[in-house]
Amino acid sequence: MDVDKELENIFSDPLLEISSEEKKLFDVPKDMMKATRKRREHSDYIAQREVCKDFEQFRPLFSRVHQELSEGRRNLIRVTKTTDLLQGHFYVISGQMLYLEQIIDERRSSNGLQDGRTRCIYENGTESDILLQTLRKNVVGDGFAITETQAETAKGFFHTDDLKEEDQITGYIYVLQSLSDNPEIAKAKDLYKIGFTEGKVSERIKNAVNDPTYLMAPVKIVCTYQVANLNSHIFETILHQVFTQVNYAIKVTDNTGTTHSATEWYVVPLGIIDRVVELIVTGDITHYTYNKEQQCLEKRVEKTKPKIDLSGLKVLTLNIKKEFFDLIINGKKTEEYRQLKQTTLNKYTYIDPTDGKRYLRRYDVLRLFVGYHKDRESAIVEVLDTTYDNGVVVYHLGTVLEKNI
Numbered sequence: 001m002d003v004d005k006e007l008e009n010i011f012s013d014p015l016l017e018i019s020s021e022e023k024k025l026f027d028v029p030k031d032m033m034k035a036t037r038k039r040r041e042h043s044d045y046i047a048q049r050e051v052c053k054d055f056e057q058f059r060p061l062f063s064r065v066h067q068e069l070s071e072g073r074r075n076l077i078r079v080t081k082t083t084d085l086l087q088g089h090f091y092v093i094s095g096q097m098l099y100l101e102q103i104i105d106e107r108r109s110s111n112g113l114q115d116g117r118t119r120c121i122y123e124n125g126t127e128s129d130i131l132l133q134t135l136r137k138n139v140v141g142d143g144f145a146i147t148e149t150q151a152e153t154a155k156g157f158f159h160t161d162d163l164k165e166e167d168q169i170t171g172y173i174y175v176l177q178s179l180s181d182n183p184e185i186a187k188a189k190d191l192y193k194i195g196f197t198e199g200k201v202s203e204r205i206k207n208a209v210n211d212p213t214y215l216m217a218p219v220k221i222v223c224t225y226q227v228a229n230l231n232s233h234i235f236e237t238i239l240h241q242v243f244t245q246v247n248y249a250i251k252v253t254d255n256t257g258t259t260h261s262a263t264e265w266y267v268v269p270l271g272i273i274d275r276v277v278e279l280i281v282t283g284d285i286t287h288y289t290y291n292k293e294q295q296c297l298e299k300r301v302e303k304t305k306p307k308i309d310l311s312g313l314k315v316l317t318l319n320i321k322k323e324f325f326d327l328i329i330n331g332k333k334t335e336e337y338r339q340l341k342q343t344t345l346n347k348y349t350y351i352d353p354t355d356g357k358r359y360l361r362r363y364d365v366l367r368l369f370v371g372y373h374k375d376r377e378s379a380i381v382e383v384l385d386t387t388y389d390n391g392v393v394v395y396h397l398g399t400v401l402e403k404n405i
Contacts, residue, residue, distance in 0.1 A: 052127040062123045069296035072275025076144035076298040084114045093143040097123045173225040174201045180217030196236035212260035316363040336395045348393045379403040
């Protein structure tokens with residue numbers, strides 16, 4: 001077989017012929033290649049962790065924050081992709097705590113979000129200069145922000161001296177610690193029984209050594225909460241629901257040889273129990289869950305729902321500057337403009353498959369936001385008409401249907 005002849009036949013096949021128009025597809029301007037190389041060289045820099053030489057000054061900070069988390073004075077909270085991370089705050093990524101010590105050469109990225117090199121100190125004694133955008137992405141994907149300490153909620157509600165004549169005592173929530181010599185029970189850290197009684201707690205537990213509910217062993221009263229003007233059974237149920245994932249499953253045998261499954265025992269720091277009781281009293285417990293892995297409370301991030309029903313309406317969400325936002329909600333600006341760019345073509349226009357022509361997308365309302373921070377102002381405004389003028393899409397505005405300012 002003549003290999004050279006065979007190759008010549010293959011390459012001379014008409015199917016492999018490329019037209020002059022097709023050749024242009026492979027023509028890349030030299031300056032574009034140069035720019036691409038520069039971008040690649042720039043992006044090749046990857047923040048690496050290294051030993052933090054002054055970690056000893058940060059070690060007490062991490063210890064304190066862990067303690068405050070276990071006491072319920074700090075909480076975990078989910079971070080959204082538009083949240084600004086703050087210098088001097090603590091975050092958790094993949095279960096590891098870090099301290100955002102400094103944001104260097106702070107700037108705004110192309111998407112309007114805060115960016116810049118950082119100095120991040122990790123609780124394992126390392127540090128890195130990861131980009132703020134990358135750090136935010138990591139926290140959003142697999143982490144939390146740690147809230148600042150909260151002021152202690154007044155506990156007078158539970159003290160007899162603070163009760164009034166009209167207050168009705170409905171029972172007692174108690175927290176007990178087992179004094180069992182069973183190795184499995186004795187070695188369990190932060191193991192507490194949370195229960196309810198309408199009478200005195202001391203009377204309730206006096207036969208603990210013969211009661212499977214108390215693990216057939218004496219117990220120590222850690223704390224009690226006198227509940228007034230509340231349904232104590234519901235109070236107890238809420239407590240158990242919050243801690244259901246850390247329920248300690250253990251079987252004990254009574255004096256007759258019968259095996260029982262002990263209930264209402266939970267592995268949770270005492271400070272968290274105390275904080276949850278306070279949150280139940282104030283009614284704020286609905287905003288929190290218990291994070292088993294981090295052993296602390298996690299605050300739910302609840303998205304604000306529009307007060308008006310937008311179902312069935314075509315909604316366009318836009319970010320807008322504060323000055324223009326104020327003019328719109330005050331009725332002084334009745335048009336909102338958006339320049340038609342290659343990157344926004346599909347957002348503001350569409351191609352009709354029946355004739356292949358491009359048309360403006362029609363929206364019923366605009367949902368306007370001021371900036372990107374969590375508590376930003378917003379409004380929902382009626383769109384009366386949409387027109388196009390020399391590369392600019394014009395939304396003609398009507399009634400302000402809703403505003404959050």
